Amino acid sequence: MQQSQKANEQSDIIEEKIQTVNGDTLIKKYQIGGLLGKGGFAKCYSVTNMETKKILAAKFMPKNALIKNRSRQKLISEIKIHKSLHHNNIVKFEHVFEDDENVYILLELCPHQTLNELIKRRKLLSELETQCYTVQIVNALKYLHANRIIHRDLKLGNLFIGDKMEIKVGDFGLATKLEFDGEKKRTICGTPNYIAPEILDGKIGHSYEVDVWSLGVIIYTLLIGKPPFETSDVKSTYKRIKQNSYSFPDHVQISDAAKSLISSILQTEPSDRPTIDEILAHNFINNGGTIPLLLPVSTLQTAPNSSYLKIICAISNKFKGKLRIIINKY
Template sequence: MDEKTNQEGVEQLVIFEEKITTVNGQAAIKKYLRGKFLGKGGFAKCYEATNLETKRVLAAKIIVKSSLTKSRTRQKLISEIKIHKSLQNTNIVQFEHVFEDHENVYILLELCSNQTLNDLLKRRKRLTEIEVQCYVGQIVNALKYLHVQKVIHRDLKLGNLFLNKSMELKLGDFGLATKLEFEGEKKRTICGTPNYIAPEVLDGKVGHSFEVDVWSLGVIMYAMLIGKPPFETPDVKTTYKKIRQNLYSFPEHNLNYVKFQQNQKIQPCYLILKN
């Protein structure tokens, strides 16, 4: 990765290069200009990246190789790439390409320029019932596809639901995703984000499957309508206790809740998935 600086040492631009071999066997280089910082998570930082030849703008997830010294960390990244690369759905962030240089691994993804549902909810406090129905339908479309492919996302949350320039929803971040190898297989890794974790994940001995994504979908639906997750507390232990005991309530003053109660035609999400 080539970083250009001015005389004062202030970074002007960062270009990273991909070495490729053309169909006739010739060596070539693709250059990308690193742009606006989009966010970070785990060992990765995400930036806008412009292909200097085509001018196409993508999202570049950049992982520093020095953070991949542990075998388990490397295997998790390989699994994430393998799973995400295999997916094709209108409501899943499109995996474009992956390459590396001596410093970093670069995962190029579809750019979702309107941030995430989490950012939208922070600005708006809560969404209307119609908006929630619209986004739940798109999440269900992504989950139905994933589950047919035998993939469990396992980290479904507002922050992993991205919005493109048309405000269409795209599910991303497959860092905790797993693929079932046989019918009825149960996974036992305790993983996820506290507010969204299903009770069977917390009890690692029981094992978990596709249902954990449906649980997280319910949490997301509640959060969009009410303005915060149903089991949210100041500390993780109390949150886990509420999840295990299924302790939550609807504030009666919330208009969305009143509409939800009155509209008996709204199907529970698990029925939509089942059908």
């Protein structure tokens, strides 16, 4: 979760009461900091553990929004799924507790916001930057799908940037876990610009391929500067998605390899889309070790020139384990 402005509508401190085996009550206190974001009924703040001084992201879910059983089950599912995940490219689940007013989900704090804020600042990214981020997203997807989990809401705003400039997939509010091979889900959910056509159809059901579709939208958006199916209203966007109506604009030059990968992913028929392993083997990503493992912090604000990125790439591939120390010098 990302850092942002100061919150003022919450009390300054939240308390977690822990019952010990001998009946005593331990109290952990968290200082509330900046408001990170909000969505639906939930709000997210930075919080500081007053004992350890560790800063985390905390999702505040008011209990009055959990009166309906469906809402409670949705939150329980989100917690269960996220708590089970352990991967470098997934936001770390730290802890969950509650008081009389809220349920609090404590998460790893990602200090560099999300790819959504990055694109707002930079407008679009270079191919090397996009390749670097794409590899990390695909690695997270490979892990999720290997554990039978479909994210179902992959988008720039749910791709956080960690303190080492690594991508962290977050927000598992719409995620689901398949119980058996071949199972299809039928819930219509997602974010308009990123939603797969089979979700909109609702009849045939959907599976892991919806995450692959969203990945294609993400790659296109990073390179072009806006989503491929975006229109001024949701209904028109859904129509374009169903018709698979998009194009590559002439004013932005991208490689044939990039176009090839995007086109292979944005297929209306789910079975026509590449698998995760096929994406990793595509020459846009698998191009002879020329993609940097991580990017310097300076790229959050300004586009590096191509020769600079090649230097970073050479450094990252040569030193790997010492990468963060080296990159932080730039």
